[in-house]
Amino acid sequence: MSSSRDLILGRVRDALAALPKRAPLPEWDPAGARSTVAPSGADLWQAFSARLRAVNGTPLASVAELVALLESKGWRHGYCDPTLWPALKAAFPAGFTVETEFDRSRVDDYQFGITVADGAIAETGTLVLSDRGTASRLAALAPWVHVAAIRHAQIVPDLGSALTLLGDDPNVIWVTGPSKTADVEGILIEGVHGPGMQVALLLD
Amino acid sequence: MASDRLLPRADRRVMLMATCLCDAFYADAARATVEVLEHLGCVVEFPEGQTCCGQPAFNGGDWPASRQVVRHTVKTFAGDLPVIIPSGSCAAMLTHGAPLEFENEPDLGEVRELGRRTWELADFIVNGLGVKTWPGRFDSRIAFHRSCHCRGSETGPAAFALLSSIAGATVVPFGEADQCCGFGGTFAVSFPHVSTAMGTLKLEHIRASSPDVLVSVDMSCLMHMGGLAEKAGQPIRTLHVAQILRDALRNGNLL
Amino acid sequence: MARQPIDQFVERIASEKRASVYLGTKTTHEKREKLLHDHYADPDALRRLAGGIKQHVVENLDTYLPRVEAKLKANGAQVHWAATAEEACATVHGIMTARGATKIVKAKTMVSEEIGLAEYLGSRGIESLETDLGEFIVQIDHDHPSHIVRPIIHKSRREIAKSFEREGLGDYNDDPGTITRRARAFLRKKFLQADVGITGANFVSAESGRLVIVTNEGNSRFSLAATKCHIALIGIEKVVPRDRDLGLFLNLLARSATAQQLTVYTEFISGPKSPAQPDGPEEMHVIFVDNQRTEVLASECREILRCIRCGACMNVCPVYRQASGHAYRSVYPGPVGAVLSPLLAGERFAEKADLPKASSLCGACNEVCPVDIPIPDLLLRLRDKGKREHAPLASAGTPSLGGWAVMASKPVLWKTALSAGKLMNLLPANWIPMAAAKAWTDTRTLPTWRGGEFRSWMKHRPAKGEGKGKS
Numbered sequence: 001m002s003s004s005r006d007l008i009l010g011r012v013r014d015a016l017a018a019l020p021k022r023a024p025l026p027e028w029d030p031a032g033a034r035s036t037v038a039p040s041g042a043d044l045w046q047a048f049s050a051r052l053r054a055v056n057g058t059p060l061a062s063v064a065e066l067v068a069l070l071e072s073k074g075w076r077h078g079y080c081d082p083t084l085w086p087a088l089k090a091a092f093p094a095g096f097t098v099e100t101e102f103d104r105s106r107v108d109d110y111q112f113g114i115t116v117a118d119g120a121i122a123e124t125g126t127l128v129l130s131d132r133g134t135a136s137r138l139a140a141l142a143p144w145v146h147v148a149a150i151r152h153a154q155i156v157p158d159l160g161s162a163l164t165l166l167g168d169d170p171n172v173i174w175v176t177g178p179s180k181t182a183d184v185e186g187i188l189i190e191g192v193h194g195p196g197m198q199v200a201l202l203l204d
Numbered sequence: 205m206a207s208d209r210l211l212p213r214a215d216r217r218v219m220l221m222a223t224c225l226c227d228a229f230y231a232d233a234a235r236a237t238v239e240v241l242e243h244l245g246c247v248v249e250f251p252e253g254q255t256c257c258g259q260p261a262f263n264g265g266d267w268p269a270s271r272q273v274v275r276h277t278v279k280t281f282a283g284d285l286p287v288i289i290p291s292g293s294c295a296a297m298l299t300h301g302a303p304l305e306f307e308n309e310p311d312l313g314e315v316r317e318l319g320r321r322t323w324e325l326a327d328f329i330v331n332g333l334g335v336k337t338w339p340g341r342f343d344s345r346i347a348f349h350r351s352c353h354c355r356g357s358e359t360g361p362a363a364f365a366l367l368s369s370i371a372g373a374t375v376v377p378f379g380e381a382d383q384c385c386g387f388g389g390t391f392a393v394s395f396p397h398v399s400t401a402m403g404t405l406k407l408e409h410i411r412a413s414s415p416d417v418l419v420s421v422d423m424s425c426l427m428h429m430g431g432l433a434e435k436a437g438q439p440i441r442t443l444h445v446a447q448i449l450r451d452a453l454r455n456g457n458l459l
Numbered sequence: 460m461a462r463q464p465i466d467q468f469v470e471r472i473a474s475e476k477r478a479s480v481y482l483g484t485k486t487t488h489e490k491r492e493k494l495l496h497d498h499y500a501d502p503d504a505l506r507r508l509a510g511g512i513k514q515h516v517v518e519n520l521d522t523y524l525p526r527v528e529a530k531l532k533a534n535g536a537q538v539h540w541a542a543t544a545e546e547a548c549a550t551v552h553g554i555m556t557a558r559g560a561t562k563i564v565k566a567k568t569m570v571s572e573e574i575g576l577a578e579y580l581g582s583r584g585i586e587s588l589e590t591d592l593g594e595f596i597v598q599i600d601h602d603h604p605s606h607i608v609r610p611i612i613h614k615s616r617r618e619i620a621k622s623f624e625r626e627g628l629g630d631y632n633d634d635p636g637t638i639t640r641r642a643r644a645f646l647r648k649k650f651l652q653a654d655v656g657i658t659g660a661n662f663v664s665a666e667s668g669r670l671v672i673v674t675n676e677g678n679s680r681f682s683l684a685a686t687k688c689h690i691a692l693i694g695i696e697k698v699v700p701r702d703r704d705l706g707l708f709l710n711l712l713a714r715s716a717t718a719q720q721l722t723v724y725t726e727f728i729s730g731p732k733s734p735a736q737p738d739g740p741e742e743m744h745v746i747f748v749d750n751q752r753t754e755v756l757a758s759e760c761r762e763i764l765r766c767i768r769c770g771a772c773m774n775v776c777p778v779y780r781q782a783s784g785h786a787y788r789s790v791y792p793g794p795v796g797a798v799l800s801p802l803l804a805g806e807r808f809a810e811k812a813d814l815p816k817a818s819s820l821c822g823a824c825n826e827v828c829p830v831d832i833p834i835p836d837l838l839l840r841l842r843d844k845g846k847r848e849h850a851p852l853a854s855a856g857t858p859s860l861g862g863w864a865v866m867a868s869k870p871v872l873w874k875t876a877l878s879a880g881k882l883m884n885l886l887p888a889n890w891i892p893m894a895a896a897k898a899w900t901d902t903r904t905l906p907t908w909r910g911g912e913f914r915s916w917m918k919h920r921p922a923k924g925e926g927k928g929k930s
Binding site: 004005007008009011012013014015016018019022023024025026028030032033035036037051055102104107108124126131132134136137138141142159160163164166168169170171172173174175176177178179180181182183184185186187189191192193194195 | 482500508512515521534535540592609611635642650667678683685695719722726730733736747753761
């Protein structure tokens with residue numbers, strides 16, 4: 001309602017009119033917010049993997065490792081982004097059912113979902129998902145295991161750099177490990193509404 | 205910065221604000237303050253018209269009453285001498301609280317001026333007079349309670365440094381040392397259950413480190429914790445930092 | 460002398476509840492301290508910087524709000540303005556009605572609690588289901604959250620297990636993992652059946668018009684993957700100037716709130732879903748909520764609008780630890796709530812005028828605040844306001860200090876009272892705070908009265924050079 005808008009903005013203006021001067025915007029160097037665990041070396045995948053493990057995420061350097069992990073848990077029914085599947089298909093033996101279209105009416109059929117990430121942040125072990133790059137939001141979220149596929153060149157060192165890459169995508173999600181809660185007596189439980197296992201799969 | 209506040213050696217005249225608590229209950233803490241300052245070469249003036257810094261009413265929300273008392277204090281301590289106070293909370297009242305409640309008052313300038321030359325005692329010794337270590341002897345396990353109004357000031361580190369430097373003294377750490385003891389001015393009587401719970405918890409932590417004496421720059425905290433301990437049948441010895449410093453000098457035959 | 464409600468609450472609180480709250484807050488606080496100091500050489504400098512940026516925003520909302528609105532609209536979101544709680548609820552209802560929608564899944568937003576959204580919608584046949592595990596449990600118990608980040612910090616697993624059994628979510632089982640998995644299964648269906656997802660926003664960037672939402676559970680993501688319409692309720696103070704400033708706030712927020720480097724999910728939402736995306740909202744509504752915030756802006760406590768709702772203040776507050784959030788009778792408890800809740804009450808300030816008194820002014824809250832809000836100063840201002848407006852809850856339990864003020868501004872009276880020993884014999888009865896004296900001596904002894912001793916010593920001691928008392 002434009003009248004509420006005008007009312008509120010009018011009140012804001014009136015409230016601030018009495019101030020003799022307005023507090024200026026402090027300038028600051030993004031390097032100042034870099035933590036001591038931001039990477040110092042050139043191997044961003046190593047740095048990223050270490051931080052991902054620190055939040056109980058699972059960095060994997062090959063599809064073969066992914067398949068071995070899934071098989072070891074008996075997770076053989078999942079989803080994969082159709083643009084990615086041709087490259088991964090060969091590594092998946094018979095016995096796996098991998099759909100390339102996510103059917104939300106059977107959401108609990110999928111034990112894993114493999115989607116394409118836009119990038120990663122080494123400082124925090126974070127995967128960056130975008131709306132345009134994620135073939136199905138539910139596929140990246142609902143299955144117990146989410147596998148986000150990334151390439152070396154996509155890994156940035158820290159939060160500050162990642163913020164410059166948001167672009168104009170309507171829904172960028174920074175994913176830092178598996179979903180969790182500590183609501184019940186402060187006890188950490190993984191796998192709440194989102195995945196209980198968060199995998200980062202290095203493609204190159 | 206601490207080093208910017210160093211007083212020139214030549215001028216050591218100071219005024220003492222003894223605090224209303226020392227005036228009423230803790231005469232020896234005030235005496236010790238005078239003896240310590242004189243030992244350091246200060247000439248201590250005691251304006252007899254002094255009463256209270258105005259904090260009880262300020263904290264209690266009665267700013268007009270508080271301002272009335274602050275105005276009297278400003279008059280009593282007129283001049284340009286440093287005002288030394290054996291209390292972190294009274295010092296904070298004059299440096300921060302009073303300017304806050306005088307924000308819209310015409311005499312804000314005078315109130316600020318007094319605040320600028322106000323010092324808590326330990327801060328004055330270390331940063332005003334440049335004395336970093338203390339002579340003499342005091343054989344004791346000391347639990348040092350850094351009172352809340354010292355937050356953001358140099359007092360805590362100053363008192364800790366002085367106490368730690370005394371021969372024979374061991375300053376013992378204890379759990380949750382940053383948590384408030386529960387005095388809080390009128391809070392102690394307006395919220396007696398909360399205040400008592402906070403103080404009792406604090407005493408548990410302190411006792412767990414087996415100190416011989418509980419020490420602070422604020423008698424208010426010691427009055428509260430000491431009073432709780434005594435009422436509960438487990439009295440604990442309490443002393444103001446000034447008393448420790450004075451007694452250390454006596455024990456070392458320096459006073 | 461009437462008693463302070465929060466003190467009475469503390470007297471009555473079940474020791475199990477107090478113990479839960481104490482352990483929960485202390486643990487998080489200590490982890491937060493360690494993490495900030497492990498990760499940064501000077502965390503206090505970052506807090507002050509963040510405080511400076513937020514203060515700038517607060518003092519320039521007249522510029523920032525129109526800018527944010529324009530950006531959001533350009534991104535494809537519809538922007539609404541709600542001056543009151545009622546209007547915010549009505550706006551949500553209007554959107555639901557226009558869509559013929561009856562089912563909402565809600566991620567955690569304190570603003571929705573503030574405006575009483577669930578009750579408003581419930582009485583109009585609309586289900587608004589909490590999806591944050593803690594808030595879900597609060598909802599099924601018809602309870603209130605007691606902490607803005609850890610809503611069920613006061614509940615034990617046994618209580619939760621009983622509630623789940625009562626709600627038909629399975630036989631009694633108090634294993635936290637089982638409880639969580641049951642909630643996952645139950646709420647998953649609800650997400651997929653819902654029409655609309657409601658969230659809040661932790662920040663809104665004025666540069667890009669992006670909402671930033673941080674969660675750990677994935678409930679906000681699920682709402683925005685499963686439903687076709689997104690409604691975001693946002694207080695007008697949540698703006699940050701630039702995307703780059705988010706680097707500072709995001710680094711501080713999770714560390715301050717839950718002692719994490721980052722929450723598991725940080726969502727940057729600038730509009731409805733992209734055209735090719737099968738999942739998610741086709742429609743996005745942002746409702747900017749005033750609900751007395753402009754009054755706070757006009758007051759001398761506007762610094763409280765910097766708050767980024769991390770909860771660090773209540774984790775360190777010794778009063779909160781003894782009392783728990785319910786003692787504050789408000790959506791926002793603890794130190795931030797003691798300032799914000801009375802102010803958000805507007806004309807009903809008097810009903811909350813005791814909250815600013817429930818503090819020893821220790822200052823621990825300011826020391827942990829990621830935006831450096833001078834909370835003790837604001838509490839003091841509100842105490843002054845409570846007294847000036849003669850709010851009974853402000854003066855409950857507080858001795859009248861008028862008599863003291865007279866004595867303390869007349870040295871002759873003061874010195875006479877000191878020397879006379881027993882104050883009580885000398886002063887008019889209404890100058891002696893009897894109730895206050897009793898409140899002290901119930902649990903504490905009083906020290907020996909030594910009025911006049913020091914002054915006498917000072918006056919009569921042998922001259923030490925020039926050091927003698929000056930009258």
